[in-house]
Amino acid sequence: MAPTLKDVSERAGVSRSAVSRTFTDGASVSAKMRKRVEKAADDLGYSPNVLASSLTTGRTKLIGLVSNNFHNPIFLEVFDLFTRALQGKGLRPLLVNLTDETDPENSVRLLRQYSVDGVVVASSTLPPGFGKAFRDAGVPVVHAFGRMTSAPQIHVVGIDNIEAGRLAARSLMARGYRRVGFMGGPEAASSTQDRLEGFVAELATRPEINVSQSFASAYSFDAGRREMQALLAGNRAEAYFCGDDVLSIGALSAIQDRQLSVPQDIGIIGLNDMEIAGWNNINLTTIRLPISEIVHSSIELMTAMLRDPGRLPEARIFACHIVERGTLRPLQTTGAD
Amino acid sequence: MAPTLKDVSERAGVSRSAVSRTFTDGASVSAKMRKRVEKAADDLGYSPNVLASSLTTGRTKLIGLVSNNFHNPIFLEVFDLFTRALQGKGLRPLLVNLTDETDPENSVRLLRQYSVDGVVVASSTLPPGFGKAFRDAGVPVVHAFGRMTSAPQIHVVGIDNIEAGRLAARSLMARGYRRVGFMGGPEAASSTQDRLEGFVAELATRPEINVSQSFASAYSFDAGRREMQALLAGNRAEAYFCGDDVLSIGALSAIQDRQLSVPQDIGIIGLNDMEIAGWNNINLTTIRLPISEIVHSSIELMTAMLRDPGRLPEARIFACHIVERGTLRPLQTTGAD
DNA sequence: ATAATTTTTGCAACCGGTTGCATTAATTGT
DNA sequence: ACAATTAATGCAACCGGTTGCAAAAATTAT
Numbered sequence: 001m002a003p004t005l006k007d008v009s010e011r012a013g014v015s016r017s018a019v020s021r022t023f024t025d026g027a028s029v030s031a032k033m034r035k036r037v038e039k040a041a042d043d044l045g046y047s048p049n050v051l052a053s054s055l056t057t058g059r060t061k062l063i064g065l066v067s068n069n070f071h072n073p074i075f076l077e078v079f080d081l082f083t084r085a086l087q088g089k090g091l092r093p094l095l096v097n098l099t100d101e102t103d104p105e106n107s108v109r110l111l112r113q114y115s116v117d118g119v120v121v122a123s124s125t126l127p128p129g130f131g132k133a134f135r136d137a138g139v140p141v142v143h144a145f146g147r148m149t150s151a152p153q154i155h156v157v158g159i160d161n162i163e164a165g166r167l168a169a170r171s172l173m174a175r176g177y178r179r180v181g182f183m184g185g186p187e188a189a190s191s192t193q194d195r196l197e198g199f200v201a202e203l204a205t206r207p208e209i210n211v212s213q214s215f216a217s218a219y220s221f222d223a224g225r226r227e228m229q230a231l232l233a234g235n236r237a238e239a240y241f242c243g244d245d246v247l248s249i250g251a252l253s254a255i256q257d258r259q260l261s262v263p264q265d266i267g268i269i270g271l272n273d274m275e276i277a278g279w280n281n282i283n284l285t286t287i288r289l290p291i292s293e294i295v296h297s298s299i300e301l302m303t304a305m306l307r308d309p310g311r312l313p314e315a316r317i318f319a320c321h322i323v324e325r326g327t328l329r330p331l332q333t334t335g336a337d
Numbered sequence: 338m339a340p341t342l343k344d345v346s347e348r349a350g351v352s353r354s355a356v357s358r359t360f361t362d363g364a365s366v367s368a369k370m371r372k373r374v375e376k377a378a379d380d381l382g383y384s385p386n387v388l389a390s391s392l393t394t395g396r397t398k399l400i401g402l403v404s405n406n407f408h409n410p411i412f413l414e415v416f417d418l419f420t421r422a423l424q425g426k427g428l429r430p431l432l433v434n435l436t437d438e439t440d441p442e443n444s445v446r447l448l449r450q451y452s453v454d455g456v457v458v459a460s461s462t463l464p465p466g467f468g469k470a471f472r473d474a475g476v477p478v479v480h481a482f483g484r485m486t487s488a489p490q491i492h493v494v495g496i497d498n499i500e501a502g503r504l505a506a507r508s509l510m511a512r513g514y515r516r517v518g519f520m521g522g523p524e525a526a527s528s529t530q531d532r533l534e535g536f537v538a539e540l541a542t543r544p545e546i547n548v549s550q551s552f553a554s555a556y557s558f559d560a561g562r563r564e565m566q567a568l569l570a571g572n573r574a575e576a577y578f579c580g581d582d583v584l585s586i587g588a589l590s591a592i593q594d595r596q597l598s599v600p601q602d603i604g605i606i607g608l609n610d611m612e613i614a615g616w617n618n619i620n621l622t623t624i625r626l627p628i629s630e631i632v633h634s635s636i637e638l639m640t641a642m643l644r645d646p647g648r649l650p651e652a653r654i655f656a657c658h659i660v661e662r663g664t665l666r667p668l669q670t671t672g673a674d
Numbered sequence: 675a676t677a678a679t680t681t682t683t684g685c686a687a688c689c690g691g692t693t694g695c696a697t698t699a700a701t702t703g704t
Numbered sequence: 705a706c707a708a709t710t711a712a713t714g715c716a717a718c719c720g721g722t723t724g725c726a727a728a729a730a731t732t733a734t
Binding site: 001002047048049050051052054055060062065070071073075076077079080083084087092093094095096097099102109110112113114115138221225249250252253256257275276279280281282 | 338339384385386387388389391392397399402407408410412413414416417420421424429430431432433434436439446447449450451452475558562586587589590593594612613616617618619
Binding site: 004005006016017019020021023024027030048049051052053054055056057 | 689690691692693700
């Protein structure tokens, strides 16, 4: 069907090696030979079969892009950035959707069957052993949006969730809130635990501030909404730090239903800064996740691994910043800190 | 590194063919041979290299998933469905992000280099010749969310945009609106043109209804917002049909800024029914795009093509339905139709 | 038990490339 | 003009599998 190396070599009247060499850079080919081969290749519309060459070179330029996060709008942006960045480096993303059913083992085997050069795992809500499974299989792996640890087993790039929790706490304190709440995603997720930890730790410096906590059943609009409905029915706080923008927006919806107004009656700060958060009928104050930095750093780490597979695991942390919008009351200029 | 066929054959003390056959179903292998080989394979942790086998079989089980739509939240859902469905059929999506720079030719070459078994193009805003380029390269191709035509050059599955326009028109008429507007995406897009055409055609049956039209500069929140701001500054209509939910939400934001209320002062109907549209602080009445049906039908068509490459191009159309929420006034029970 | 038939197995060539090595051609030095 | 180098080319083996064909083994028939 498609023309092969042999076809080109015959048409050009040269050896197969010669053709192969004109398509591998760094190989020794004379100018006239190259021209001759290129002519024949053009005539035939030939382009080399990466997969066949991968057999001998051992490189497929395929990168497994693994995620289980196909529900959070922020991940569309993540996929956009990843695919562009990979394409820019001549790499191809083989997408793996890690649904609840599929077990890790299976995905590892799958990606090895396609002999991917490396794997990028993009998710914060993944079983911790998952990335390691790839590492153990001898495949370079980078865990983007993963959990920080001081002694990483695999490359991790993301944010410091504890610090993010502290940041949220500081910003609520700076606005003079005295009764604050943490509303996390599913309690089990380590990212949630870390955010909570930082949040509580920072607030511990101010014993007069009352801190409560609760957890939505999922990282979804509905879960956030239901959780906030429950909170409003009880003895509510003045402001909440929600573990995700989607939860925040669900919470806002519940608040709105109750005819309460934001930020006068109740304050909300989210995390992620998904695009919608900036839409001006949402206008959510939130902590921005430096997505672009995380993605590019992950890719950089991945290409470094491809060059030097022995590279030691590294953790890269990016700072988060608050994006001030309309769901928290203004900074209190009076008072101390 | 990873164990190969040869390793297994040596350990089991059988020929390489024997090993190959135990991993190809339909091949003739005795029960004891199979057991013996499987034992050796398990010991070594062997699993066959799909890429190597593709050399002889001609099948990679790789499907190019091509899109340029990494900005519309609805496409996250689309990717989710596609990847799951493909995985369910033992196929792997090779994701291609068709940015503005990358030219079609290039992507075609790229996917041929990886000898993908087929290509699914998922986008409504693609240059028309694009899908054909794959077809011409002899690769089975399905255009999901593509434009309908009576004599399709390639498989297309999607909705009838003209009909969707009519549907919007009918629902506005049924609610007694007398001055209605069409607010489309970029004017050039054929999908926009078709929706407009249907919208206008249906309304032509009622000459007393005044119809206006305008186009946002992009399928984005901001573009929708700006366009609606412009419309509100002029002689506005009573209700608008927006070519996309994202535009609708932008429009709602502009309306809200003006202290106008929906649906009392102004009605909006969107198209897509993205998840956010149902969030209850948006609550957009919209025309639901049958995404799941389109995706599954596309995959079905693709697998059919893989079985029988000679299959003639076919267009599959799915009906759209209105999802009633809060941005259009209630049906007028009085009056005729 | 022997012949005829069917099933299982191994050999060897092939898929579309790459690459070490030996050979030939082109350069350079003198 | 001739030897010494260096660059370009082709041969053949290999990457990790598959598969047509013939030989060997197992079944079935007589």
